Amino acid sequence: MAWAWPYAEFSLRLVLVSIRVGTIFAFSPYFGGPFVPGRVRLGLALAISLAMASVHPEPVPDAGEAPALALAVLGEVGTGVLLGLGLSLAFYSAELAGSVVDYQLGLGFAVVADPSQPAPTPLLGRLYYFVALAVFVALAGDRAFLTALWASFRVLPAGRAVLTDGAVHVLAARAAAALVLGVQLAAPVLAALCLTDILLGMVARTMPQLNPFFVGLPVKTGAGLVVLIGALPALVAVLRLAFGGMADSLIGLLRP
Numbered sequence: 048m049a050w051a052w053p054y055a056e057f058s059l060r061l062v063l064v065s066i067r068v069g070t071i072f073a074f075s076p077y078f079g080g081p082f083v084p085g086r087v088r089l090g091l092a093l094a095i096s097l098a099m100a101s102v103h104p105e106p107v108p109d110a111g112e113a114p115a116l117a118l119a120v121l122g123e124v125g126t127g128v129l130l131g132l133g134l135s136l137a138f139y140s141a142e143l144a145g146s147v148v149d150y151q152l153g154l155g156f157a158v159v160a161d162p163s164q165p166a167p168t169p170l171l172g173r174l175y176y177f178v179a180l181a182v183f184v185a186l187a188g189d190r191a192f193l194t195a196l197w198a199s200f201r202v203l204p205a206g207r208a209v210l211t212d213g214a215v216h217v218l219a220a221r222a223a224a225a226l227v228l229g230v231q232l233a234a235p236v237l238a239a240l241c242l243t244d245i246l247l248g249m250v251a252r253t254m255p256q257l258n259p260f261f262v263g264l265p266v267k268t269g270a271g272l273v274v275l276i277g278a279l280p281a282l283v284a285v286l287r288l289a290f291g292g293m294a295d296s297l298i299g300l301l302r303p
Contacts, residue, residue, distance in 0.1 A: 070127025122208035143229035145175030195297040
């Protein structure tokens with residue numbers, strides 16, 4: 048009689064749960080950020096996976112059924128990508144807003160080397176990102192996300208995750224909403240810069256000897272920074288709304 052591992056089912060469940068959690072960590076800018084050491088990320092992912100596998104004892108596919116096991120792995124990867132991107136959308140919106148404002152202020156030549164990005168990151172893009180990160184932590188977004196992760200195993204148990212076309216459409220709609228949110232976050236500074244350009248154009252028409260480029264660049268940068276500082280409370284308020292109800296929002300991705 049062949050010897051069998053007494054905890055084979057739990058071990059397989061742990062592997063499947065780890066795939067979902069690890070994929071989320073790979074796509075999440077908060078849990079998988081480069082500022083978190085690799086060993087810490089690995090240990091945290093394993094600890095969360097062990098806890099989730101322990102509290103969700105649903106049956107998993109038989110390890111000997113290769114097709115069913117392959118579909119289970121693909122389902123876990125897809126679910127992890129969906130949850131990771133759903134968590135990341137608000138961060139990407141903030142970084143997009145900062146990047147747009149950065150180039151409009153003429154700060155595009157001053158960039159920051161970010162190991163997590165394939166290209167240098169604009170200064171204000173990093174500023175908006177860290178503001179979003181501070182709001183996320185202040186609202187206990189990490190605990191809300193773990194709540195959503197726990198609930199995701201009730202909606203789609205480990206090894207039985209099957210994503211539908213509706214989930215992809217919902218994610219695409221939320222990605223479009225994130226793009227709109229990024230433009231809205233940058234709107235106050237963009238409006239101020241538009242008015243500054245109009246005023247500089249009027250000045251250039253009345254004083255042709257004045258070079259609008261050399262005069263306008265520092266004026267636009269100064270005006271934009273002043274408006275940016277004044278708009279920070281509004282930025283925080285909008286990000287609070289974006290991160291509010293995160294658990295229900297992420298579970299909504301799995302229930303389109």
